[in-house]
Amino acid sequence: MLLIPVFAIQLRYLPAGDSYSIPRLEGWENIKDVARHALMPALVLTLAYLPTAFVIMRAAMSGIMESDYIRTARAKGVPNRWVVMKHGLRNALLPVLTSFMVDLGQLLGGVTVIEAVFNYRGIGNMMFEAVKSRDYPLLQGGFLLFTITILTLNILTELLYPYMDPRLRRTTT
Numbered sequence: 107m108l109l110i111p112v113f114a115i116q117l118r119y120l121p122a123g124d125s126y127s128i129p130r131l132e133g134w135e136n137i138k139d140v141a142r143h144a145l146m147p148a149l150v151l152t153l154a155y156l157p158t159a160f161v162i163m164r165a166a167m168s169g170i171m172e173s174d175y176i177r178t179a180r181a182k183g184v185p186n187r188w189v190v191m192k193h194g195l196r197n198a199l200l201p202v203l204t205s206f207m208v209d210l211g212q213l214l215g216g217v218t219v220i221e222a223v224f225n226y227r228g229i230g231n232m233m234f235e236a237v238k239s240r241d242y243p244l245l246q247g248g249f250l251l252f253t254i255t256i257l258t259l260n261i262l263t264e265l266l267y268p269y270m271d272p273r274l275r276r277t278t279t
Contacts, residue, residue, distance in 0.1 A: 107223060109146050120146055123225035147224045151216070155209045162205050166198035200270055207263040211256040 113120045121143050131139050170176065171194055179189045218230030229248065236244040268275045 109150065110224075113146065124227070143226070147220050147226055150220055150223075151213060154216070155213070158205060158209065159202055163198055163202050166201045167194055170194050170197050197271065200267065203266060203270060204263060207259045210259050214252050214255065 110122055124143060176189060176193055179193055218234055221228045221230040222234065233248045
């Protein structure tokens, strides 16, 4: 709510709300207009979830940087930057990936509040209006969409794990 008075009212950089300008623009101008309207809600959602990712990454990196294979790589003379990026970061991304995918599922619930604050036309606003008007079939469809999205994210997380951590790959020997 602090971004609207600063960026929309005082500085007039971004629109205060809604998902596009009226009258509706055409072509690339429409795409730029929609992006301008989506910038503040996307920024708020990013700022809400970014600190969690940083804390998880920091905790994972501090544990991994004390590992034996990190000490071995440093003893071999591997440059510190390469040790951190290749060995440390790759292994620290697993908990961050898990947290990110869980946060994406939670984001579906949090987007309703963001859409209400920014008067943004989206699925969260649609679900809110369906609750107010007691449109149960629309609510069931929305919840089904949320459920399918969360299940897809969980499956995607499971499929990405072997690419992130070679120890989880199955061998056929």
